[in-house]
Amino acid sequence: MSPANSAWSNVMAIAKRELAGYFASPVAYVFIVIFLLLTGFFTFNVANFFEASEASLRGFFYWHPWLYLFLVPAIGMRLWSEERRQGTIELLLTLPVTPWQAILGKFLASWAFLAIALALTFPIWITVNYLGDPDNGAIIAGYVGSLLLAGAYLAITCMTSALTRNQVIAFILAVVVCFLMMMAGYSAVTDFIARWLSPGAVDTVASFSTITHFDPFSQKGLIELRDVVFFVSVMAFALFTTGVIIRAHRGG
Amino acid sequence: MRRQETSTGLHGHEPLELRPATGAHPTRIERSAGRREAGASAPAPQRNAHFGCRLVEGAGGHSKARLRYHYESEDMIKVENLRKTFGPKVAVNNISFNVERGEVLGFLGPNGAGKSTTMRMITGFYPPDAGTIRVGNHDVVEEPIQAKRLIGYLPENAPSYSDMTVRGFLGFAAEVRGLRGHAKRNAVNGVIEMCFLDAVVNQSVDTLSKGYKHRTCLAQSLLHDPEVLILDEPTDGLDPNQKFEVRSLIKRMSEKKAIVFSTHILEEVESVCTRAIIIDRGVIVANGTPEDLKARSNLAGAVTLSVQGANSQAITDKLASLPQVEQTQAISVKDGVIVVRAFPRASEASALALGVAELARAQGWRVNEMRVEEGRLDEVFRRITMPDTVKRAAAGVNA
Ligand SMILES: Nc1ncnc2c1ncn2[C@@H]1O[C@H](COP(=O)(O)OP(=O)(O)O)[C@@H](O)[C@H]1O
């Protein structure tokens, strides 16, 4: 087995274990049901899917940043804090795997889980196609953006989860960080910055906002490179920081 | 800050030889040359057939590679000047030792002595602050993955993924060890059998009793039939039968591996180890075979005598008059049986028993029992690792 090959098979072995761990407990099914109920509720009640009389999933995607704000940290909070609490981190990191393989494997497993939950919203897609004639390209862009957004929140949760052996603390920290990143794009915040700080800072702050980068996917149906780069960078940065935190803990 | 042995011990014997604070190497006890030769000229060890993994990393069965491997690297673990601090606390201070294939090294020391920290550094979990560790031919810091492939590790408290079944957990560990398909299944079945897990293979780990949980984690460490086995308190929390099984398992495996295990149970050291290291406050304070360590006991070489009679004073006086006797001690008088002990002068230790026997015959004592003491490990352990304050107090009382 070549080194690259065995590195990847380590990542997959770890991801497989983690994903199986989700489905071994009822929590996973409860999560999926809650996720579907909430997306349904937001889409049909809050976003007035039927009254909007347009065949698109804009209303559906519009609420994803808010839904994910709580649901993604709930899925990711245990990733490292549980390893630390149970002491299995010592087992994992003394097996012949690198910390990066472990971090990536765990992240990919949770991301795959979120992707499964997201994929299960397909009845909504079918519904709009049944009722009207939507731009399916825009809907695909929306799904891609939604998955990237979930990945970014998840990577941040990985990072907070590595900080503590307490899942609840990991959850709260992740929600706070994700919330701040979201708010940076809302007009209430940008107005405040424009008025009290410098107007020039608005763009800088807003460029760190998940909303700013999610809107083109969800509302305009566009997959723009800079938005993709943004989400991928957030994931890369947060996972890198996770590695630094884990290393620091081992150093004592 | 290192203490000095001020008193000459309880009975006026030679004080234990203590190591200087710098942790200079205690004398290595060399294994007999004969045994080494036998090991070298024996055919390359045949791995258990159903463990489908290699002896030499990447050497896939080239006999040349095997032989070279076998001749050159008898020292499987080499630890040099290892140091680790946690904030202001020095957990491990300049520790050095080697472990050869075929050796079972017992790691002793009071709680907090630094045993687990040392093991975590050897297994690559904690990076050392200073010093080097080589496992096989790999530096643990420079080539962690290669080193970790050679190691099987049972961490303290035997952690395992509680939401998995025993078989699932072992399967996961096997996959990360690079075993797939047949090799994986055989390895998992092999350790299930070795660690007596048949009854619980499909049970989820969090429903297991402590003994089974422990053995599940132990099984994980044996999957790849490792060259080096590091076991942190492998018998902790097991019942006496399970303890016995784990000890026999360690003994069975010891021939082809280098094994380090930590324990609080001294009888375990005597029954399993070929060598023992005592650590106290991060420093090695003794390193030798269990027999060597026992010989350092104050008790070693003393003769204990049970005599029928009532006047213990008369008997101890007579014993004390022997030229070989340094000191005597009346231990008990009960039901007309006196138990006394005579401690030898350092130079006369071997002649003591004969002297006592002749005296008893000459005096016409009715001897129930006479025993030459081997020395007791627990006594040595206590004396070496006793905190300074306790030691000083003890010295004061006995002065
Ligand atoms: N992760 C850690 N952070 C801080 N201190 C630690 C850590 N691990 C061990 N120690 C300290 O180092 C010392 C040695 O601990 P340890 O190696 O676990 O001892 P032992 O296994 O011999 O009982 C103890 O005083 C312990 O409190």
Ligand SMILES: [Mg+2]
């Ligand atoms: Mg310990």
